[in-house]
Amino acid sequence: MKWVRRWFIAGLLVAGAWAAASSLVQAADALSSWNEGTAKASIVRFVERTTAARSPDFVPPAERVAVFDNDGTLWAEQPMYFQLMFALDRVKVLAPQHPEWKTQEPFASILKGEMGAALAGGERALAELSMATHAGMTSDGFERIAREWIATARHPVTGRLYTEMVYQPMLELLAYLRANGFKTFIVSGGGIEFMRPWSERVYGIPPEQVIGSSIKTKFELRDGKPVLVRLPEINFIDDGPGKPVGIQMHVGRRPIAAFGNSDGDLPMLQWTAARPGPSFCLYVHHTDADREWAYDRTSSIGRLDKGLDEAKARGWTVVDMKTDWKRVFGFDPR
Amino acid sequence: MKWVRRWFIAGLLVAGAWAAASSLVQAADALSSWNEGTAKASIVRFVERTTAARSPDFVPPAERVAVFDNDGTLWAEQPMYFQLMFALDRVKVLAPQHPEWKTQEPFASILKGEMGAALAGGERALAELSMATHAGMTSDGFERIAREWIATARHPVTGRLYTEMVYQPMLELLAYLRANGFKTFIVSGGGIEFMRPWSERVYGIPPEQVIGSSIKTKFELRDGKPVLVRLPEINFIDDGPGKPVGIQMHVGRRPIAAFGNSDGDLPMLQWTAARPGPSFCLYVHHTDADREWAYDRTSSIGRLDKGLDEAKARGWTVVDMKTDWKRVFGFDPR
Numbered sequence: 001m002k003w004v005r006r007w008f009i010a011g012l013l014v015a016g017a018w019a020a021a022s023s024l025v026q027a028a029d030a031l032s033s034w035n036e037g038t039a040k041a042s043i044v045r046f047v048e049r050t051t052a053a054r055s056p057d058f059v060p061p062a063e064r065v066a067v068f069d070n071d072g073t074l075w076a077e078q079p080m081y082f083q084l085m086f087a088l089d090r091v092k093v094l095a096p097q098h099p100e101w102k103t104q105e106p107f108a109s110i111l112k113g114e115m116g117a118a119l120a121g122g123e124r125a126l127a128e129l130s131m132a133t134h135a136g137m138t139s140d141g142f143e144r145i146a147r148e149w150i151a152t153a154r155h156p157v158t159g160r161l162y163t164e165m166v167y168q169p170m171l172e173l174l175a176y177l178r179a180n181g182f183k184t185f186i187v188s189g190g191g192i193e194f195m196r197p198w199s200e201r202v203y204g205i206p207p208e209q210v211i212g213s214s215i216k217t218k219f220e221l222r223d224g225k226p227v228l229v230r231l232p233e234i235n236f237i238d239d240g241p242g243k244p245v246g247i248q249m250h251v252g253r254r255p256i257a258a259f260g261n262s263d264g265d266l267p268m269l270q271w272t273a274a275r276p277g278p279s280f281c282l283y284v285h286h287t288d289a290d291r292e293w294a295y296d297r298t299s300s301i302g303r304l305d306k307g308l309d310e311a312k313a314r315g316w317t318v319v320d321m322k323t324d325w326k327r328v329f330g331f332d333p334r
Numbered sequence: 335m336k337w338v339r340r341w342f343i344a345g346l347l348v349a350g351a352w353a354a355a356s357s358l359v360q361a362a363d364a365l366s367s368w369n370e371g372t373a374k375a376s377i378v379r380f381v382e383r384t385t386a387a388r389s390p391d392f393v394p395p396a397e398r399v400a401v402f403d404n405d406g407t408l409w410a411e412q413p414m415y416f417q418l419m420f421a422l423d424r425v426k427v428l429a430p431q432h433p434e435w436k437t438q439e440p441f442a443s444i445l446k447g448e449m450g451a452a453l454a455g456g457e458r459a460l461a462e463l464s465m466a467t468h469a470g471m472t473s474d475g476f477e478r479i480a481r482e483w484i485a486t487a488r489h490p491v492t493g494r495l496y497t498e499m500v501y502q503p504m505l506e507l508l509a510y511l512r513a514n515g516f517k518t519f520i521v522s523g524g525g526i527e528f529m530r531p532w533s534e535r536v537y538g539i540p541p542e543q544v545i546g547s548s549i550k551t552k553f554e555l556r557d558g559k560p561v562l563v564r565l566p567e568i569n570f571i572d573d574g575p576g577k578p579v580g581i582q583m584h585v586g587r588r589p590i591a592a593f594g595n596s597d598g599d600l601p602m603l604q605w606t607a608a609r610p611g612p613s614f615c616l617y618v619h620h621t622d623a624d625r626e627w628a629y630d631r632t633s634s635i636g637r638l639d640k641g642l643d644e645a646k647a648r649g650w651t652v653v654d655m656k657t658d659w660k661r662v663f664g665f666d667p668r
Binding site: 062065139183192193196200206207208209210214217218219221225226228241242243244245248249250251252253267270271274 | 396399473517526527530534540541542543544548551552553555559560562575576577578579582583584585586587601604605608
């Protein structure tokens with residue numbers, strides 16, 4: 001009966017090879033906006049060696065935590081952070097209720113459309129702008145405001161909805177990871193409540209998997225009705241060294257994969273790389289001035305300097321947007 | 335062919351009735367430690383009307399968020415909060431490294447076993463105790479300490495592991511809700527990092543669904559190795575009005591079901607009850623001095639006073655542990 005066993009084993013081998021081949025095909029299909037190259041290959045290799053049941057690097061599904069920066073990693077961040085555009089639009093909407101803004105900076109300059117002057121006040125001006133536009137209402141009220149803005153506001157350069165300014169290859173990557181049992185989280189310096197109203201629809205990431213910066217809130221009963229009031233006080237800055245802190249606070253596990261585009265993401269990538277067992281770190285490098293923007297070491301928005309050096313030194317994956325991505329946005333020609 | 339259609343419809347009706355009956359049977363099996371009564375019936379009714387596809391109160395799975403207090407709701411909290419027992423045990427372990435504790439309160443009294451004197455210092459004494467035992471190490475280090483303690487420490491009255499002091503009917507309720515598409519969260523005044531090392535094993539609740547009180551942490555590179563250091567500074571108190579704040583911060587959606595046992599849970603229940611659409615609020619009332627403990631309006635631990643009044647006024651479900659639960663703990667006789 002030896003031949004029976006031999007045939008049986010041969011059958012298993014063929015079935016195994018077929019399964020492996022079809023998994024590769026699936027990956028190729030799933031990542032169809034990625035050109036063949038080292039970036040795509042490194043992603044697929046990592047997913048396969050951490051999910052194949054017999055792989056020595058197998059990671060149980062519960063531990064397959066993947067964290068993504070948002071601005072510049074999942075959607076664009078030029079010519080300025082989209083949440084800043086939101087704040088500027090809010091100033092215009094709220095101006096009639098604030099006659100004092102006509103003479104008070106940074107509001108006076110914003111209302112005159114003089115952005116340079118408005119931002120000359122630096123961090124203090126930004127903080128005043130944030131609090132005037134993000135605090136004072138209830139959490140439900142802010143959610144409505146953010147939801148309405150994102151549904152209608154348009155990017156100043158492309159004229160597209162901001163939710164169209166998301167990177168098609170990264171949407172495919174999110175879906176590919178989830179199809180392989182990964183749980184995907186956003187870990188952004190942006191406001192947590194600014195992202196949540198649309199993160200599920202746009203990225204497939206539910207609100208409970210969104211981590212971001214926040215202001216303090218307070219529980220109150222107003223005429224017997226419970227509300228959460230947004231206070232003009234910083235609660236948490238989810239940027240730079242804050243990102244691992246935010247991950248530990250919200251997830252409570254070390255990620256096995258981290259995706260960013262700037263030095264502000266470096267601690268998150270370091271934290272991920274230092275876990276025992278396999279890990280994957282990837283930087284999106286903005287190299288495509290035609291289809292998107294090109295910037296790195298000297299940019300005031302999304303500076304990638306130390307991160308680029310560390311990525312090279314440690315062999316992390318660096319995506320060259322110009323050569324690695326077939327399409328940048330969903331509206332780019334196929 | 336009318337009779338064919340009639341038979342067909344009759345068949346559908348029978349099938350429907352059979353499905354409904356078997357769903358009730360499944361609920362009855364799933365909640366086998368619950369006696370038949372209004373508490374169990376109200377739970378089953380709520381789950382059925384929010385999950386049946388054609389119910390006017392149907393809630394999509396993504397919105398089926400259920401939040402549970404821990405101390406006194408999922409596990410016992412007498413004769414004192416278990417995390418306080420952990421802190422006292424840590425003082426004994428750490429005492430050799432702290433000769434100054436021999437004369438310094440609350441440590442001196444703890445080391446002499448005089449708990450009354452130790453706690454006479456009130457909140458300040460508790461804060462000193464917490465920081466001395468919960469801060470100073472890395473997040474990984476604290477996880478190891480909590481994990482080892484919970485695996486070996488025993489309850490002073492029953493001699494059981496603390497993880498055996500969980501309520502069997504509540505374990506069944508957690509599983510029943512999850513089987514019906516609910517996502518279960520812990521929302522506890524206890525320490526978030528104290529619960530996470532065992533919440534998945536004991537409750538089936540993964541670390542990213544645990545919300546609790548926390549101290550601040552700081553990201554550092556120590557000899558190039560990234561660590562999160564636990565600082566002796568309060569970050570967030572997840573109790574009373576803090577519970578809705580913590581829920582919004584971590585979940586970003588309003589729960590549709592909330593389970594607690596004390597006035598510290600009241601804002602969480604109010605927040606849940608005030609959502610538009612169906613909601614369910616339940617209080618566990620400690621009424622069983624034989625199998626567990628009996629306490630409510632005047633207890634210093636787990637006081638249930640205003641909450642009991644509000645539950646009655648608003649028709650929330652109140653579990654009478656003595657009559658509603660067949661068994662309290664898994665080790666109770668069936």
